Amino acid sequence: MIDVKGLKKTFGDNEVLKGIDEHIYKGEKVVVIGPSGSGKSTFLRCLNLMEIPTEGTILFEGSDITHANDRDINLMRRKMGMVFQHFNLFPHLTIKKNITLAPVKLGLMTQAEADKKAEDLLERVGLPDKANSFPAMLSGGQKQRIAIARSLAMNPDVMLFDEPTSALDPEMVGEVLELMKQLAEDGMTMIVVTHEMGFAREVASRVMFMADGYIMEQNTPKEFFENPQNPRLREFLSKVL
């Protein structure tokens, strides 16, 4: 589904990604872990071209998006949902409008269809009574569940999560992870950057360790956590577990 070849990304003279070759298959749940500043966000953001790779190519569903025009990039992004650490809900719009804005503006649904979809999604994320609230009235956990609903409104083929629970108070982490687990069970292809090792163990089909701009090691969660090979990974795991 996503094919990454020789991906490099440099900011100024700071080489953040130093050559990544990776394939992500439909239905996979890939969890990316690694120390802060290792390039996890940059990797994720290169996948939907929020950052333009310095070198390398990315194929999404067979087409090269690194050399696509703006229009095709926008079409690609509809199919790649992204969930941010800080939610980035639109504070000036109601929850329902947050969810329906993109599908309506892009002409994918009428307002009525989108409203119906929003109601279904709000039901699904467990916040059916928040349709007419504004983001500022919600807790962090609720905001993130709405952000996920907003992405789902576009019917994406893959969802990218960049530390979706890192900005949350501990008691709200569970509700968001639970929702992500449901999504995983429903078959969504997911790439998740997180520090939640429990989630990685339970939900991931594959766990990657990123450090110094490379994917240093990857494996099934069981092998990854029980039998880490790379010394950097062992050290990292000893700190976080």
Add this chain to the structure above:
Amino acid sequence: MGFVDSFKQNFIEQDRWHYLANGLGTTLLITFFSVLIGMVLGFIIAIVRFTHDKTGKMKVGNFICRIYLTVIRGTPVVVQLLIIYFVIFASVPISKIFVAIIAFGINSGAYVAEIVRSGIASIDDGQFEAGRSLGLNYRQTMISIILPQAFKNVLPALANECIVLLKETSVSGYIAVQDLTKGGDIIRSQTYSAFMPLISVAIIYLVMVVVLSHFVTKLERRLRQSDRR
């Protein structure tokens, strides 16, 4: 001379109050249309400048905008008014009021532009990214997500700019436009009494400013609805 006599002399005799009434109309007319021009110009310039800073596109547009901003903000509005009237429109038979509208509109645009630009810049980058990641293009993201928030943030500053402009139009007399200030001054020159006409003019400006400020505060409160916790 008592208050009543002075009032009669300055406003009632020869229907001198017409100078104030017509002058007020002219002042409001000039302010209204120059605010419109200023807003349109200001938003366009702010968007060009922001787009340049954000994407590196629109190099020429950005360059022109910067010259415009430097010139307009670096020279007095009276001088701009005089130049536009006596130099640019010198050989064109044209309404003085129209010239004043153009001059104050162009002047205000520069200040509105910087206000709006700071408003756009104050919006968290995450808003932009959220819009783009949903597949909205640059334009759609600006129009649906960034500009409404930026507008809300700078509304008090914009309203302030309107109020400043309302008062600034009082120099229209330099090109012999009979606005409110000029109206009061004409009465003064006819009756040789300065207090009554000039204080009246001041009070009329003051009332307008106070009413306008009150209206803005109300509007702000309504817009803040979405920020309620």
